[in-house]
Amino acid sequence: MPDVMELFSLSGRTALITGATRGIGQALALALAEAGSDVVLIQRPGSNDTTTKTEIEKLGRKATIYYADLASSDDMRGLVKRITNDGHDIDILVNCGGIQRRHPAHKFPDHDWNEVLQVNLNTVFTLARDVGAYMLERQPKGNPPHRGCIINIASLVSFQGGLNVPAYAAAKGGVAQLTKSLSNQWASEGINVNAIAPGYIHTDMNEALINDEKRAASILERIPAGRWGLPDDFKGAIVYLASRASLYVSGQILTVDGGLFHEMTSLADRLPDGWADEESRDGHELLRSMIHRPNADVEGREGALMTGLWYALLKRTHVSSQSSRLGRTLSLEDSVK
């Protein structure tokens, strides 16, 4: 067994990554290069941005750009074959490119729905399928034998519904399930498939939230680490999941969120026994206080309520499977408005 630092080395590997012109993807690409990997970048056609390529080359690694629109299934068709036929032996795939569109669900336009699903889910599948097929043909390397790693970028919205982001939530929920499905299929073949679920990260994607002072403050209030995440917060996670350090890890969705997801699910731990019973005044009061926390935004209130209900269901505490009982519990939402 190699020494522990050797386990994290990506020397001699090649990573294929989408969405690395900026934000989280750029930090991931540079981390992979710092750990020793050459990098193949998939960028939007017409993008003249060579910042990431130049930074990788400064680290002494090779960087090659292929142009393809992640929103175009035509552009995706045959792309992996073209890359591998050019001699790039892909060891690591990172599906990071993504977009966000925000509208209330009842006004969500078809075009935005289709675009988000295409970029954030369909393309993730197409690239994973084609890279997976390529990896299955390669001879396993090392001991224990290994063929490669696939890492998808999910979201905390993979676990909950968010607000005004139905397409994004549907796509990222799909990314989490796809990750598990591919892991079931390929872990036995020496291909690890995992995902990283970022919390609230300071990138262009969140410009609207960051510029809304009230919203940004209420989000910050909920993050146990006391700050928004930065793209560099993902460097350790990506090298871990791309390296032999995680050889026995597959099908996982690693939250990198300053403790936010755990904090959300732990809210329900503060619910006293019997909180869902109509006669439980304490439970109702606590739920009210959770939902009406000062400065909590709509998403926070919804999140607290749904997390409480969901977690209670998981724990099977005081929420019976009978629909009448569940209906009564759900009607709590009205009683606290």
Ligand SMILES: NC(=O)c1ccc[n+]([C@@H]2O[C@H](COP(=O)([O-])OP(=O)(O)OC[C@H]3O[C@@H](n4cnc5c(N)ncnc54)[C@H](OP(=O)(O)O)[C@@H]3O)[C@@H](O)[C@H]2O)c1
């Ligand atoms: N930021 C967060 O708080 C957060 C939270 C959870 C999950 N995530 C996920 O993390 C990933 C990265 O997010 P980010 O915040 O770093 O986003 P970002 O700063 O907006 O960067 C998005 C990246 O995706 C690329 N991209 C988008 N559409 C593309 C297309 N049609 N063709 C080619 N490239 C395209 C962009 O390329 P261009 O520069 O050419 O536009 C850019 O490189 C996404 O999957 C996102 O859903 C982010």
